[in-house]
Amino acid sequence: MPEKRTEKIEHYVAPLDETPLHATDNVAEDVQPLSLWAEAWRNLRKQPLFIISTILIVLIVFVALFPGVFTQTPPNQNCLLANSDGDPVPGHPMGFTLQGCDVFSRIIYGTQASLTVGIFATLGALIIGGTLGAIAGFYGGWLDSVIARLGDVFFALPLILGAIIIMQLPFFRENRNVWTVVITLTVFGWPQIARITRGAVLSVRNADFVTAARSLGVSRPAALVRHVIPNSLAPVIVVATVNLGIFIVAEATLSFLGIGLPPDVMSWGNDISSAQVSLRSNPSTLLWPAAALSVTVLSFIMLGDALRDALDPKARKR
Amino acid sequence: MTWYIIRRFLQMIPVFFGATFLVYFLVFSLPGDPIQALFGDRPVNEAVAAQLREQYNLDEPFLVQYFLYLKNLVTFNLGNDFSGRPVAEVLVQIFPVTIRLAILALIFEAVFGIIFGVVAGLRKGKLFDGTVLVASLIVIAIPIFVLGFVMQFVVGVKLGWAKPTVGGDAGWLDLILPAIVLGLVSFAYVLRLTRTSIIENMHADYVRTATAKGLSRQRVVVVHILRNSMIPVVTFLGADLGALMGGAIVTEGIFNVPGVGQRLYQSVLRGEGPTIVSIVSVLVMVYILANLLVDVLYAWLDPRIRYA
């Protein structure tokens, strides 16, 4: 500083006993090792959102696997037209449908179809979208462009419109079952997973640890499988979990439009759809399966939300 | 900017060809007789079948068929429906209704989604934030047709605040209830996206700098947090048009709105293949064009990409 000053600057030194000098960069030895997944698990365990959704999902899966445990009433037999739209009576806590079937029993037995569609459509989208997205992101170049355009093409066909086209084809119309719905949802669901995976892989691909692995002699495909993919999983898992819920809703919507599951398959979508005629006289036949569906979907979306918070890449860097 | 729009336009072309090809391929190349496919469950009427063969040039090789179909599509020559009316004529008549419905739904989800999202984001962790978050999850989890039935029953029948079924000429006021139902799920998404985006931007360095400059809190929020947070929301709104179209099929069906969705719904119920293919093709075109518009808006919001 050019100016001259007269006042004296005090030279202060803190007392040593109050400011002890620590070794530079010492390692704390008494800490338990904690992997990223273990750390995420530790965060998750404390989240009420995660606890509630997990309990619900476990319950729902159990219902789907063993419906007989929850109700003794067979869902399709003993439907008496005398009971049509009947109110709840002991043993039939949710009343009866228009056909006089037990609503509760139908909900229990309908779980399987909805859950199967959700799980397998998610798996399908994960396998196709995940593979294509990872390849596109990691190898880049023309492969990336082709896959990106292909994804755009499917994106340009909104899910329900695409499903309408597919499901009215003779092949699908004649073989309508759970699997045709799964295929339809997969075909129009993969581009989203591909985009997410591609983005995640792209952000990891140029990380120094991948370059380091390459210069250690790890081949490109091995680097992709061992380093890039495990580090790109988090956002994909989150989106896939949320999508599972969305697919269940989509199945119900398709069934409502009459192009989803065939009417003889017991599913929440079909039950809601067939209950619409008696909405004004007996709204509970519609509301109960709708509630079952919504709670299921909500569980998956909440689980996805909780996972997102726990696996947030921004929170991972300390 | 101009270059950016040109480039987006050029990128749109393969997507357009791809999407229309996909539709065409699905209908005419999968196993089974396409004529039978178009007829659905009903018996094949020979006269109509002959007309369809001509319409879709089924005697030509596949690629020629596809290009003739494209030509028909862009010249709006969409063939006749089963009752003999030209589909193009029908569409011209019913399109305005659906556009009105979509605009109302878009306004509803954008305005309310953004307002709720901003307030929740600015009050992260408070009661309002928590309530809105849970409510939005519930809305997302309920299928749109259940929402439709319930709203129709409660608001339309029980409370009598709106016409439970629209029908007729479907004016703006009549469409408010169906539009809310149509936009409800997207409203929840917009809300959540806005909230996340606001929270992220609140911690941006430039926001701290803006505060250090001596700007009032209000100005920092409006000028520096809000504007930047709108960028992902606009992208979402563009992509969401597709979901709105799908939703319109359901909503128009429930509320008996005489629009494109309802027409498509009826065609599906009746198995009117040719009409389905025509309408879906047109909708895909509309969707792609709308996305181009969104890209322009996006470039205006985010100056960086104009030069990308």
Add this chain to the structure above:
Amino acid sequence: MTVINEVNSNEPLLEVRDLAISFTTSTGEVQAVKDAHLTVMPGETVAIVGESGSGKSTTALAAIGLLPGNGRVSGGRITFAGEDLTGASSKRIVELRGSSIGMVPQDPMSNLNPVWKIGFQVRETLKANGLPAGPSDVAKVLAEAGLPDAERRARQFPHEFSGGMRQRALIAIGLSCRPRLLIADEPTSALDVTVQRQILDHLETMTAELGTAVLLITHDLGLAAERARKVVVMYKGRVVESGPAHAILTNPRHPYTKRLVEAAPSLASRRIQSAKAAGIETGELLAPAEASAETADNVIEVSNLTKVFKLRGGFGKTTNFKAVDDVSFAIKRGTTTAVVGESGSGKSTVARMVLNLEDPTSGKIRFDGVDMGSLKGKELLAFRRRVQPIFQDPYGSLDPMYNIFRTIEEPLRVHNIGDKKSREAKVRRLLDQVALPASVMRRFPNELSGGQRQRIAIARALALDPEVVICDEAVSALDVLVQDQILNLLADLQHELGLSYLFITHDLAVVRQIADHVCVMEKGRVVEAGTTDAVFDEPGQEYTRALLAAIPGSSLELPPEVA
């Protein structure tokens, strides 16, 4: 002379007394600053020096109420021109911001809002503080900060500016309302050294003209001593020493300050030189000198290396960009060669080509006399064993999913070396070599500090017993003391294992500490090369001289007895 809020040159402008700041985190209350105190007189420049996490920024930010949401002042007082700020209303703080206390933030890339034009961001500052904000006023403010063609520049967006220009714009904003105090938080740490110097010079001239006091926050003791009259040293949230810059540098009293002065690279270079003059061998800091004196046994020879990238421009045009242009140099076995340059000089591209991660457009890289361009398959794998990299970012160079054992073991597994037991023994030995306890083996990178991760990266690089290690900015992201530690470790390992280093860096001060030979790169070309001593003592090129002059602290005239 005792009017309140009037500048009185004998009364402190900013006074911090017994300041305590704490943060609420998920694990409870954390005390970030304790008993901090400092005084800034009107027009005076005071520097706070400390490593990351020392609380230096937190202390300064507390003065304008910019602590992050979970932080709060839990004790003490901050007085500005006689007014207590700790108890002031938020309205009063908003009034003071900009007009009385300005700020220049650290990272020019993230501190300007990308969606608004530069002029807009200046104008709103003027407006908010009640100053005239016409286009000419905006242009004047920008021009003062040294932005040429200010009127046109005001109509541009931040992304059209270079880093240095953005920082000038931020300085313009910080000083636009003529504050009496400017808080400059590491204002140039993200910039190239030559730009850094220009900007700091300009800032100094401007604040001197306006009579603005500056609170300069920096991690660089050399820079602090060069720019400030008074230096405050912070360590773990406390002020450990403060006083006249010169006294702190020449006569540090607190052990931490002593350590800092010893380690600061910008000051150390001088010390080695003077030590040599005194005839003392500083083998610990210098790479073994005898190796360089031996025969011309080159482990790597780079000749006429050129790399051209195709850049895609608008309208489908591609332009050729020569990132590396006719570069030649050699690394003698057992010595350290440094490639120095600013961002965009092509130095990292050179490193990537030597690592065989990028193919040269033309030119040859010979390893032990064998042309690497001809290597395929197995031979390439063998080459990879002999040349290993260490990268800059200690947070990015280790796979967060792998624990430390797997990280270091991976190269052994890839090359099928040994069995499980012998590999574990090797990992233990490597950890020992980089002075880490074997207990870290089961831990994960996110649980270690930057310096520790860098040690792990070194251990991994050494796992295959390489001959050459390529350090790409390997110490740039580390705090001064840790940096010094790692440099010493590298020097020891070189001595022990006879390693050859290729050191890629922007930091000339570090070069001086570790390298035997230097190549100075500018815009893809080598502009000067030679032994470190020759280049530093008699730089032949204007550019090299500019780089040398830009080392913070290089202008300090320290008496020889400092060493």
